[in-house]
Amino acid sequence: MWTSRSRVLVVLAWGAVCAGVPASAFDGTVAGQPDAATAAALPVAAAPLSSAQALKKAVSPSTSLTALQYAAEGGHPIAQWRLGRMYANGDGVTQDDQRAFEYFSRIANAHAEDSPSAPQAAVVANAFVALGRYYLQGIPNSTIKRDAERAREMFSYAASYFGNADAQYDLARLYLKGIGAPHDVKYGARWLGLAAQKGQHEAQAMLGKMLFNGDQLPRQAARGLMWLTLARDAAQPDETWITESYNRALAKASEDDRAMALQMLEHWVQGRRD
Incomplete structure (x- = not known):
């Protein structure tokens, strides 16, 4: 899904975040007290609003399915994200996790190295989060099997490169529970602190x-x-x-x-x- 350069970006950005976030990301004291x-x-x-909530407003709910599909086939990431969410939730279409996964994958494949400040960055980050959650559980009766380490890679990329708060929360849970990653309370708490601050x-x-x-x-x-x-x-x-x-x-x-x-x-x- 990613180029080798993307994998390097994940490692470098993730390491920089973990090294640069002090324990005070979730610690703190305040002098004086009110009555x-x-x-x-x-x-x-x-x-x-979370990035996911904000994205719900990116495409009008009145946009027709045909128009969304046309835009998605043309490579429009917001249309692809909207369709992915529709198939994931069964919103106006028959619920189909496999199709949702495919739409989210298109976004990740085409836009993994987009600038975090790009207009579509929130869409791309949320696509990685969605893919991570699918890998964490797997999709029944499909080729997408449960792969906790792959899920961690998805969350790590969205959390570090795009600074996505939902990804930071999901990544924290993996470290705190030792799923797909070594059990590490220190890293888990720091990722929680970053997400909480956002x-x-x-x-x-x-x-x-x-x-x-x-x-x-x-x-x-x-x-x-x-x-x-x-x-x-x-x-x-x-x-x-x-x-x-x-x-x-x-x-x-x-x-x-x-x-x-x-x-x-x-x-x-x-x-x-x-």
Whole structure:
């Protein structure tokens, strides 16, 4: 799928990211605390749209299937991405993971070395993420078999070269679980931190839960509660694990933890506005 140059780019970019991201990507302290009573129920802050959500607006839903297919055959990456999503979800067409995989593969094959600042970069990055998830599970009754190492390659490329937050989250999970990669909490937590800083709410929830509980990381209850608050605000209705994790943490948090989390949250939101 990639040229040898692409594979070199993956290794170099991935190494640079891991070497250059300090532990403070997910660590932090804030001097001073607001009145604890004001933090009894932490406020929520709207997280930015993920690249996948933003891409849903790239092609009008009213665009006909025929027009999309015509554009896709002409090599238009956004049309190919839209068709891939349609076949993956069974949206207006018969659900077909094999066809979805083929459309995502076309994008990856043709645009792997596009500039990360190119207009279609988000589409290309999301195609790599989609391919990685297919390789992670495999496609029944097809030639696409489960290949966790190949999945890691897909996530690594999108995470490092394109800086895609969803890929960074998926890659973090592989390292934290030791699937398709050595079990490495340090790398996993750093990738979670990168994704969380970009507003990836699942990464925020997982990182927050780990920090609050001291699970594989030094316990930082306030910092963990801050991430869980952000994640709760962005969680979808079916992502009950995020809401439940937040509720459990809030119930266990001390007044000092809540106050510190509130101040961290305010600083984080202000930093996003600046």
